[in-house]
Each structure stands twice: as C-alpha cells, then as structure tokens.
Amino acid sequence: MIPQYFSHGLEDQLNKITTHGFCVTENFLTPATVLALANEITMLNNAAHMHDAGTGQSKITVNKQLRGDSIYWLNAANSSVAQQTYLAQMEGLRHALNQHLYLGLFALESHMALYPVGSGYQKHLDRFKTNKIKSNDQAVRQISCILYLNQNWLEEYGGHLRLYLNDDDETEHLDIAPMGGRLVLFLSDTFYHEVLPASRIRKSLTGWFLTRG
Ligand code: OGA
Ligand code: MN
Numbered sequence: 001m002i003p004q005y006f007s008h009g010l011e012d013q014l015n016k017i018t019t020h021g022f023c024v025t026e027n028f029l030t031p032a033t034v035l036a037l038a039n040e041i042t043m044l045n046n047a048a049h050m051h052d053a054g055t056g057q058s059k060i061t062v063n064k065q066l067r068g069d070s071i072y073w074l075n076a077a078n079s080s081v082a083q084q085t086y087l088a089q090m091e092g093l094r095h096a097l098n099q100h101l102y103l104g105l106f107a108l109e110s111h112m113a114l115y116p117v118g119s120g121y122q123k124h125l126d127r128f129k130t131n132k133i134k135s136n137d138q139a140v141r142q143i144s145c146i147l148y149l150n151q152n153w154l155e156e157y158g159g160h161l162r163l164y165l166n167d168d169d170e171t172e173h174l175d176i177a178p179m180g181g182r183l184v185l186f187l188s189d190t191f192y193h194e195v196l197p198a199s200r201i202r203k204s205l206t207g208w209f210l211t212r213g
Contacts, residue, residue, distance in 0.1 A: 005174065010093075013185065014100045017143075022163065022186035024176060028147055029089060034180045036082035038149040041112050041203050044072050050114055057128055068119025069195075071111040074205075086110075086205060090145065094209055097143065103211060105142055110207035115159065121195035123164070126188040126208060141188040141208040148178035149203040159198025163191055178202055 007013040007023040016023035029037075044050050050070035054060035074083055087108070094105050115121075127141045146161065153159070160175035161184060175196070176184055186193070188208060195202075 010096055013093075014096060017097070017185060017187075018101060021190050022184065025183045025185070026179075027181045028183035029086060029181060031151075031181060033082050033085050034147075034149050035151065036080070037086065037112070037205055038151065038180070038203050040080055040082060041072070041114050041149065044112065045070065045114055050112070053113065055124070064119070065122075067121045069113045069115045069121065071113050073109070073111045086147070090207055093145075097209065103142055103209070105209040105211055107139070107210045108145075108207050109210065110145075110205060113204045113206055115195065115198065115202040115204075117199060117201060118197050120159075120197040123162075123192050123194040125192055138213040139210040140213045142211040143209040144184075144186050144188045144191075145207040145209065146184045147205045147207075148180055148182045149205060150178050150180050150200070153177060153179050153200070157198050157200045158196050159200070159202040160196045162194045162196055164193060165191075167192065178204060 005016065005020065005022070005024050007016045007025050013023050013025055041050070050072045052062045053067050053069045053071045054062045055067055074087070076087060079087065090108050090110070094108060097103050098105055126144045155177050159178050161178065163174045163176060163186065164170065164172070165174065166172040
C-alpha cells in the first residue's frame with residue numbers, strides 16, 4: 001500500500017479525490033462502532049437475513065464464481081445505533097464532497113457484506129458506463145465508499161481490494177487490505193476493482209453516493 005494515498009482529515013480526503021480520484025482513510029469510525037457493525041453482520045447472517053449478492057443492471061443474477069458475498073441493505077428507518085452512527089458520518093462526508101467538489105450527491109445507498117472464506121468479487125466497475133446515456137433523472141453511482149469491519153486482520157489473510165489504476169495496464173494496481181476502520185473512496189465510473197479471496201471471513205459496509213444521471 002502506497003502511503004501517499006492515505007489521507008489525514010477531511011480536507012486531505014477531498015484533495016486526494018480531486019487529484020487521484022480515490023483515497024484511503026484510517027479510523028473512519030471508532031473501534032467500538034466498527035466492532036458493533038461487525039457483530040451485527042454475524043447476527044444478521046445467523047438469522048438468515050443476509051442474501052446472496054447478484055450482479056447486473058436490469059436483470060440481477062447470482063453467480064458465486066463472479067461474486068461470492070452475502071449482503072444486507074441498510075434502511076435508515078430501521079437501523080441500529082451503530083448503523084445510525086455510520087449514516088450520520090456519511091451524511092457529513094456527502095455534504096463536504098458537495099460543497100468542495102460540486103458533485104450534486106443527493107443520497108447514499110449502502111449494504112453490509114460478508115465474504116465467506118475463499119470467496120471474492122471479480123474485476124468490475126460499480127457503474128456501467130452506459131448508464132450515462134439513460135434517462136436524465138436516473139440515480140447513478142458517483143462515489144464508491146468501502147468501510148472495512150475486520151478486527152486484527154493480517155495482510156497474509158488476503159481479501160485485498162485490488163484497485164486498478166490504468167485501464168490499459170493490469171499490472172498497475174494497488175492492493176488494499178480490509179483492515180477494520182479503513183475507508184476507501186473512489187470514483188465509481190473510473191476505477192475497475194476486484195476483491196481477492198481471503199483465508200478468513202471478510203466483512204465490510206459498502207456505500208455509494210448517488211447523483212442524478
Ligand atoms: C462492491 C465491491 C469491494 C470490497 O461491493 O462492489 O467492489 O473491497 N466491494 O469489498
Ligand atoms: Mn465494486
């Protein structure tokens with residue numbers, strides 16, 4: 001992981017999004033909140049409230065080779081204290097991004113994700129480039145925000161987020177370990193990325209700030 005991409009404080013985060021299109025922030029939430037969110041994923045999973053994640057635009061299909069996680073969509077009207085803390089923090093970030101970068105982000109959609117041992121998510125973009133030519137008032141993903149919830153994660157467990165920095169050269173990428181409290185932000189229509197398989201269960205909370213297409 002290249003230290004120059006770590007951002008310290010909100011202003012630095014905004015600058016790095018502007019200059020690089022992405023940034024990595026440590027301790028986005030307190031360890032206590034990160035732990036509470038991780039425990040909620042375990043409970044939701046035990047209660048069979050997580051469901052297989054799909055891929056696709058108009059037709060969603062499940063393909064475990066392509067994408068192996070189970071997800072739970074957050075719902076602001078029915079959320080735990082830890083989820084409300086996350087949503088409030090993200091709301092602050094949304095306002096700051098709008099104020100400084102004029103992005104017109106109007107909402108956040110977010111889900112918890114659990115990747116079983118050995119599963120991943122193959123290389124993809126979070127926004128289909130063709131979305132741009134659809135109707136004007138459609139919500140599109142503008143910024144992808146991934147918060148990791150794994151305590152005591154070690155690099156050797158794998159599960160890195162591989163962020164591709166150059167569409168023409170696959171060797172130019174960053175591998176970011178899913179350390180608890182770490183937040184990765186990137187422009188949804190710009191960066192191909194994938195989740196590498198891990199030797200431990202991998203937990204995250206992924207959000208997308210939306211704009212009107
Ligand atoms: C996604 C995704 C990356 C990660 O959910 O679209 O790419 O590191 N997640 O969990
Ligand atoms: Mn993605």
